[in-house]
Amino acid sequence: MKKQNDAATRRSPKNALSQPAKVTIRKMPTGARGLDDILGGGIPEFSINIIAGTLGCGKTTLAHQIVFANATEKKPALYFTVLGEPAMKMLRYQQQYSFFDESKLGKAIRFISLADVVLEQDLNAVFDEITKQVTAANPGIVVVDSFRAVGRKAIGGAGGLEMQSFIQRLAQFLTSWEATTFLVGEYVQEEIRDNPLFTIADGLFWLLQLVERNSVVRKLQIIKLRGQDSVPGLHTIRISDGGLQAFSRTLGFAGKKVNPTGRRRLSVGIPELDKMMGGGIHEGDSLLLAGPSGTGKSAIATQFIAEGLRNGEPGIMAIFEERPEGYTDRADSFGLNLKTPQQKGKLEILYLRPLDLSVDETMQEILNAIERVGAKRLVIDSLVGFEMALAPGFREDFRESLYRMIVALTGAGVTILSTVEVEDTFTALSFSHYTISFLTDDIIRLRYVEIDGQLRKVIVVIKMRGGNHSKDIREYVITEKGVVVIHPRQTDYIRLTTGLPERIGQREEAAPEPKATK
């Protein structure tokens, strides 16, 4: 019993307070957009990191970004170049990036060539040269690019044991000098098991290029990062004028709180359709509008956005097929003004058509736009166009990424209307080419039907999650006011869903749109 009491005393809060605090590891920003989130906040200070990968993946660019983001005159960066890319060329090309701040060169960032020492002397001399420079400069960051070239020296010289000893000494020295270190090199993943470098490293950033048909996609994997909760998996990276940008495969939603909203109904801008849906679309729902070409999907999407704007709900239209002018012109023809909200920053029309987009960066574009305008409504027109705009290598990931985005956005209260083109067959009523219902709370189907010598259009609400809805198949027309669901007709038909209905009632009404008379 006494023993138990002693244990309880040891665990008491009072005693806990007197315990020394845990070490706080500060995190350095990488300077690469999106990467800090993937790393779990940044790069741990005083860590030894390897930036590895094959040719042309962006290793040196990433190293430069980190250096330029952190180096100061008080805590400079030493960038040791070895037999890889000569410093002259490095400076020539890297200065093209916007992060390259030439005022930092010399005092905050110093390039030092180790080529002569590596070529003419042994690893001890390389170690001595690095320690000499580090001792003199007291840097916050040390980069060795390419460290692989140093490794080759060992292989050509005394061999693996010498290299292991060199790495061990170097790691201990640089950590003791409170330097955060980046060893850059061309490695292949098969080397991870046998190369002691990868065991010693605290962080291992793997960059790779994946080829899929005619497209090449760069990816990044954080294979390890000691002491931090990095996001696992392959993340897309893109190198542009701003340097390397990373797109988390979780789109930055990992760990974010979902914000459940009430079940407010929103109008889609077509009163009769609202009624069919049981009063409108639930706020935070994902609605899929499926139908063949020309049935008015984009028109309904335009009315949906315009109605939101009328009610003070900013919107985003991510379009992949039609040009933005087409949307604004169509809206004009319906008497809806999209141009003024665009000018006021309440609406953005994103035209995303390049054929080598990655799914993550496309979604990031949409997410950024949503954040910019504080959007409450989002249109994706269309999912087929979206998929086609992606590089072939990303099409496999499309549904998974789309699912992540839709779940996260709807959870945050954004109401989404997506369109999908489906080919009408005259035997069945399909909703899309692939299983997509898991992406959506609500499904509306548009289709052509042949009635009385005309190809007319009908609309039906297939599914409304969390609410009752009309089961009627209603006819609609596209007028100067947009899509208008016409009043319930007296004429009765069966087999409307096949597209070839059969009249079972009396012909009592005129056609909703004039028929040719001659």
Added chain:
Amino acid sequence: MRRANPKMRDFARRLIAYETRGNKSSETKKPAVFHVFEKLRPQLATLMGSTGFHALLSRALALANAEVPWLPAVHVKADGSLEGLNDREAQVDPEEIAEGRVILLAQLLGLLAAFIGENLTLRLVCEVWPKLSFNALDFGKGDKNEKAK
């Protein structure tokens, strides 16, 4: 593309003049142009390695040879230093020597500028002569950019 253009020559001329003035009390008997190179050498060799510097200076020398009759006697040693002028110096007109030095230096700086841009080239030069301030945008600015040594 002519790298040792008048602007670059003017810059090289001012640099040599500046270094020569500052070097009056020096015991060294090396010509001023070589002294400028000797001062540049460690800085550039740190950046690009001595082999990199050797390659760059050799290229500058080859380009300058076409214009300067006495320069073919000069060559770059393995460590990046220049030699070969001492024996011929007495036979060459001092003005020609002075102009040849300017052209060689202009070629070297012109090559650097072609690779890494004028701004970075000027920064490298400023690191060797920290009291010397140059307008980063124009090699052609005159002595007004020069501070007291």
